[in-house]
Amino acid sequence: MPLPQLEHAASERRVQLEPRSVFLNLPYDTKFHRLFLAYIAGVVSFGLKPRVALEVPGGVGRISRIITLIRACPYSFHDLSRVEVDIKRPHTPRFNMAVELGLAVMLNALDGGQHIWCVFERDFRRVRKSTSDLAGTDVYQHDGTIRGVLREIGNALVHAERRPNFADTLQVYRTLQSSLPAILKRSGSATVYSARVFSELVAMATWATQRIVH
Amino acid sequence: MRQPIVITTPYPTPEQVAKDYGVSKKRLKELGAIVDEFLSKSSASRAKKEKNGHASSTAGARRKRKASAA
Numbered sequence: 001m002p003l004p005q006l007e008h009a010a011s012e013r014r015v016q017l018e019p020r021s022v023f024l025n026l027p028y029d030t031k032f033h034r035l036f037l038a039y040i041a042g043v044v045s046f047g048l049k050p051r052v053a054l055e056v057p058g059g060v061g062r063i064s065r066i067i068t069l070i071r072a073c074p075y076s077f078h079d080l081s082r083v084e085v086d087i088k089r090p091h092t093p094r095f096n097m098a099v100e101l102g103l104a105v106m107l108n109a110l111d112g113g114q115h116i117w118c119v120f121e122r123d124f125r126r127v128r129k130s131t132s133d134l135a136g137t138d139v140y141q142h143d144g145t146i147r148g149v150l151r152e153i154g155n156a157l158v159h160a161e162r163r164p165n166f167a168d169t170l171q172v173y174r175t176l177q178s179s180l181p182a183i184l185k186r187s188g189s190a191t192v193y194s195a196r197v198f199s200e201l202v203a204m205a206t207w208a209t210q211r212i213v214h
Numbered sequence: 215m216r217q218p219i220v221i222t223t224p225y226p227t228p229e230q231v232a233k234d235y236g237v238s239k240k241r242l243k244e245l246g247a248i249v250d251e252f253l254s255k256s257s258a259s260r261a262k263k264e265k266n267g268h269a270s271s272t273a274g275a276r277r278k279r280k281a282s283a284a
Contacts, residue, residue: 019223020221020223020226046221047221047223047224047225047226048221049226049231049234075219116219118219138216155218156218156219157218157219157221158218158219158220158221159220159221159225160220160221160222161224161225162225171253171256174252174256175249175252175253178252179245179248179249179252182248183245199235199236199237200237200241200245202231202235203228203231203232203235203237203241203242203245204245204246204248204249206226206227206228206231206232207228207242207245207246207249208249208253209225210225210227210228211249211250211253212253213225
């Protein structure tokens with residue numbers, strides 16, 4: 001039987017679509033933080049506004065709010081490179097990314113194909129094994145590198161007005177990377193994975209894009 | 215490979231984005247100053263390299279220094 005909250009989120013008709021928003025479904029672990037910055041730099045360089053589950057408060061109804069967030073975004077990028085068994089006890093697989101991808105696929109089906117989702121992986125062969133139901137889907141392979149993420153975002157997106165090239169997106173990334181310690185210090189956060197740090201990174205990336213991308 | 219997604223919406227301004235994400239105007243100015251300082255340093259460093267006639271990578275420069283020290 002469906003959960004009442006899920007039912008509500010799926011049937012909610014009046015979700016305001018934010019035309020520039022892209023939902024980023026990313027793992028939040030320390031090893032991933034540079035790629036996290038690369039995703040922000042990459043999508044902002046193309047004039048998009050990244051949205052993440054970090055913005056959604058925890059607790060009861062979180063999944064419902066995530067569904068609402070994905071529905072508000074015309075696009076979503078899903079990085080499955082950390083879908084693996086967690087080395088910390090208990091040794092469980094990490095399902096969050098796969099669950100959120102499933103939600104996006106379902107929303108695409110319900111919304112008549114209006115929600116566009118893209119899968120990113122460090123090695124496309126992993127998807128064949130971990131999520132074989134996606135057979136036939138194009139996977140953007142980033143090789144687990146910053147340059148790979150920026151390259152693949154450049155393959156996934158084109159802007160009608162401006163033409164951000166690889167060097168531009170890399171420069172936006174470098175700006176974020178060099179400024180991160182100052183942002184963390186001011187926010188008193190030890191991690192990049194907080195709503196406040198994320199907001200400041202997006203604002204900063206937008207500023208840098210305005211200076212770099214023409 | 216699938217066709218790329220064509221984005222047709224205009225680029226948002228930093229002020230619009232700051233408002234959407236709850237970043238104050240004052241903080242946006244501070245963040246902008248950090249960005250401008252980085253870009254200006256970065257462009258000065260690039261100009262210096264070009265003036266010296268080499269655009270070697272940091273790793274390359276490190277290797278050269280190591281070799282000359284040895």
